[in-house]
Amino acid sequence: MKKHKINYDKLKRTAGMNLDQILLPILLVVILSFMSVATSFEFLSFTNIRSMAFQIPELGLFSMAMMLAMMTGGIDLSVISTANFSGVIMALIMTKAVAENSTSGYTFFIVVIAIVVGLVIAMILGLLNGILVGYIKISPVLATLSTMILYEGFSLSITKGKGISGLPNMFLKIGNGSILGIPLPFIIFAIFVVIILIIIQRTPVGKYQVMIGSNAEAVEYSGINVKKTILYTYMLSGLMSGIASVIMISRINSANARFGTSYVLLSVLIAVLGGTNPEGGYVRVGGVILALFTLQILNSGINALGISQFVALTMWGVLLVLIIIYRRFATNLRNKYLRENARNQ
Amino acid sequence: MPTKNIIEMKNINKLYPGIQALNGVDFIIRRGEAHCLVGQNGSGKSTLIKILSGVEKPEPDSKIIIDGELCNHLNSKISMEKGIQVIYQDLSLFPNLTVAENIAFGSNREKHSKFVNWKNMDKIARKALDEIGVNIQLHKKVEELSIAQQQLVEIAKALTVELKLLILDEPTASLTKREVNSLFRVISRLKEKGISILFVSHKLNEVFEVAEQVTILRDGLKIGVYSPKELDHDKLVYFMTNTREDKNHPKPLEDDADVILNVKNLTKARNYKDISFELKKGEILGITGLLGSGRTELALSLFGMNPPDSGEIIFEKQEVKWRSNREAISAGIGYVPEDRMNHGLIMDQPIIDNITITTLLSYVNKAGLLEDGKRLEMLNEMKEELKIRMSLPEAAVKTLSGGNQQKIVLAKWLKVNPKILILDEPTIGIDVIAKNSIHTLIKVLANLGMSIIMISSEIQEVQTNCHRILIMRDGKILCEFKPDELTEDELLEKYNLS
Structure with missing residues (x-):
């Protein structure tokens, strides 16, 4: 492959004008330093970092799922319901098929089957969202709000409101094990972040998704199958929910129809904070990751400092509003610069 | 003082x-x-x-x-x-x-x-x-x-x-x-x-x-x-x-040029009625008429986006019934829409992504990943060829001037290598020099064998750049004429187009 020479002048100009991109790293460092000093560096202890690394992946995967839908100008409010339904099915398969005295080979087989079925179900639920949004053209908020309730109804009618626990030990390792000290959930999360990054930046479908978010009509005029692309997007979003579900039920050794409902709005918040345009057409995976870490650190720090959760909520709100205002100015400035640059060529 | x-x-x-x-x-x-x-x-x-x-x-x-x-x-x-x-x-x-x-x-x-x-x-x-x-x-x-x-x-x-x-x-x-x-x-x-x-x-x-x-x-x-x-x-x-307005007429067609498109009694309720015409290889056919004359609707039907109620479209001697523009595009039709901002381009997205959208699948390597180097090569090639003035390839296409935006739209369709290129108001709202270069380009393309349908409200534009002109009003073709048969004023007078 041909190597492209780096144009430092260009690089400097772009970075210099991209005020938006530098905000989150700075914010992360500021919050991290503040928390570290305020807790006299207990915050940076191995135990604390490890505990954060176990908490991040679930919310992270939900945020990715949300980000994918938002990228195409939509939203997926059913991410948690999808995860819970797929979790309930997985737990059901495992608890029914695996007994105390099952051989490890058999257990492994069942665990794999359960995970595959769970992920396929998550994708089917995503497909249904995609049909509603892409083909029947229901507004994404309305469509996924309805399916959010529908999917929760599915789960509730199976569990009757009770949790399903007692999953095989082998399965529990996924949510609680580590490799070389790195929590397994975190490794899984990292792998899927890379996959999403590649899809968005290096595949035609990823490009179509982002462009559909800006102007679906113009994409249609260019001969791209917009409906199919939207369908695909929601299926991918469903898959992310399914993986989050695997991690979630194995970490807490239980599946329930109503786990983690607060994650819905939190994942919207993180996606937007990370630079995803809620109207579609602009996404930055790195930004979403930074936002995720920032909020997790803020949250853990507030816990460590013994500040009430109500205050924490207020602080999150303030942060979100400030970042959105800042971003507005930064984008305007950048567009102005680019326009002048083009005019003067 | x-x-x-x-x-x-x-x-x-x-x-x-x-x-x-x-x-x-x-x-x-x-x-x-x-x-x-x-x-x-x-x-x-x-x-x-x-x-x-x-x-x-x-x-x-x-x-x-x-x-x-x-x-x-x-x-x-x-x-x-x-x-x-x-x-x-x-x-x-x-x-x-x-x-x-x-x-x-x-x-x-x-x-x-x-x-x-x-x-x-x-x-x-x-x-x-x-x-x-x-x-x-x-x-x-x-x-x-x-x-x-x-x-x-x-x-x-x-x-x-x-x-x-x-x-x-x-x-x-x-x-x-x-x-x-x-x-x-x-x-x-x-x-x-x-x-x-x-x-x-x-x-x-x-x-x-x-x-x-x-x-x-x-x-x-x-x-x-x-x-x-x-x-x-x-x-x-x-x-x-530093250039003169391109007032050259296109080179005359060869007598034995093949008919590439034949439209027979095409009708769509509330759009257009009983439209019949043919288009030869390398021909530039002008369609003029006021807004609302049905010309854009007709163009969309030829592009597979607005299926007609009745009538036939015969493309390369075969009747076609395209169900989507994807089918039309793969058969060899390109369409530059009238509304550049909403249909032609994705204004907020990078120049590089806009110009390669129609051909994105051809820049994919064996692993299914896009080769950005190849995409940049394509952009640079088109930039040279169409003299596009732009800054960074990642800049949003809306940062370009109208003329350069239109060149991006043209480029994305030229790369598809269409047999018929439909241009709907190709020079609306752009400056003289860009207009000129687009007119020149159209004639070059026709000379290379591409057939072109050029829709324009500007009578002078179709008169200088087309082989043959159709006038539409209220969804019907009023008449057909050659550019040298009538002057602009006579036309305006005769068909009350102003």
């Missing part, structure tokens, strides 16, 4: 990153004259105005003399104090305030008074309006006024402070003939008072009638100062663009 020249700018240079926007420009405006500054987009005329109004700083070796006084450190406040006022095309009035409030706003602020003196405000506004001989109700809200009246209010506003030079950016762009005349009456009153006027424009228009001198800029250089009498449309275009 007052000097003869109100403005003397000498050796004005301005550098933007990588670009010399102004290159040693000398610019003089005499006291009490109306002066025209013309140039295309990117010629440096806006930069010059920005320097004069103190918004941008020139390079250190530049010299600006205002009213006989050397001004080395001009900023917008000093520029205003020196009596320079700019009225931009998008007026800067407060639409929800009254005429009087808008006019007197500046002078009120000047005195740093915390309270509004309503009586005084009316007095100031009345006086300013009287000075230009205009009668507009003082207590009407500005949003209730016509654009022309708003412009006059802004001129009156400029008069409330000491005014020596009034700069008007494209002042006649959205005015009717009558409104232009009343603007000119105001201009001549201002001139009598010794106030100089500078019109900024990118084309030949009415302002030349009242200007004493015309300065032409091109690519940051001053081309010259002329009297309006010396200039006509063709000459001005030549000075501004």
